[in-house]
Amino acid sequence: xxxxxxxxxxxxDEFRFCPHCxxxxxxxxxxxxxxxxDVGDGGLRVSVYLTRxxxxxxxxxxxxxxxxxxxxxxxxxxxxxxxxxxGASPRRRGAVEKVxxxxxxxxxxxxx
Ligand SMILES: [Zn+2]
Numbered sequence: 001x002x003x004x005x006x007x008x009x010x011x012x013d014e015f016r017f018c019p020h021c022x023x024x025x026x027x028x029x030x031x032x033x034x035x036x037x038d039v040g041d042g043g044l045r046v047s048v049y050l051t052r053x054x055x056x057x058x059x060x061x062x063x064x065x066x067x068x069x070x071x072x073x074x075x076x077x078x079x080x081x082x083x084x085x086x087g088a089s090p091r092r093r094g095a096v097e098k099v100x101x102x103x104x105x106x107x108x109x110x111x112x
Contacts, residue, residue, distance in 0.1 A: 002052060013053075026051050042067070048077070056080075 002025075004011050009020035016026050026049055033044040042062040049055050056077040059069035072080060085093050 005051075 002011055002013060003009070004018040004020060004023055004025065006023035007018060007021040009018055011018050011020075011025055017024055028050060029048045031046050033046065035042045035044070042060060045057075045059045045061055045066075047057040047059075049057070054074050055071040056074075057069060057071045059066045061067065085096055088096070
């Protein structure tokens, strides 16, 4: 159970809209990634939820069906991001670090 940010009414965790005022309870960013064609098929859907409880949902898709999914808390999400950047060029890592620092300053992301 959580509180609606618009009317402060009680909202069950699974509700996407407040039952009292209709305010959207979740805001998320979604991106799709195709699987490597030489290694496998399917795709990965990544949903970053910006409202509480903040989490990143990773789901593996084959065709129109999700095969598996997991949600990471913000700390594990940042750790995954750093891990994925280990293969990036130093120039690319520098650009991502600058964007992350800027996002942290405006409150979009918390730095570890
Ligand atoms: Zn409400």
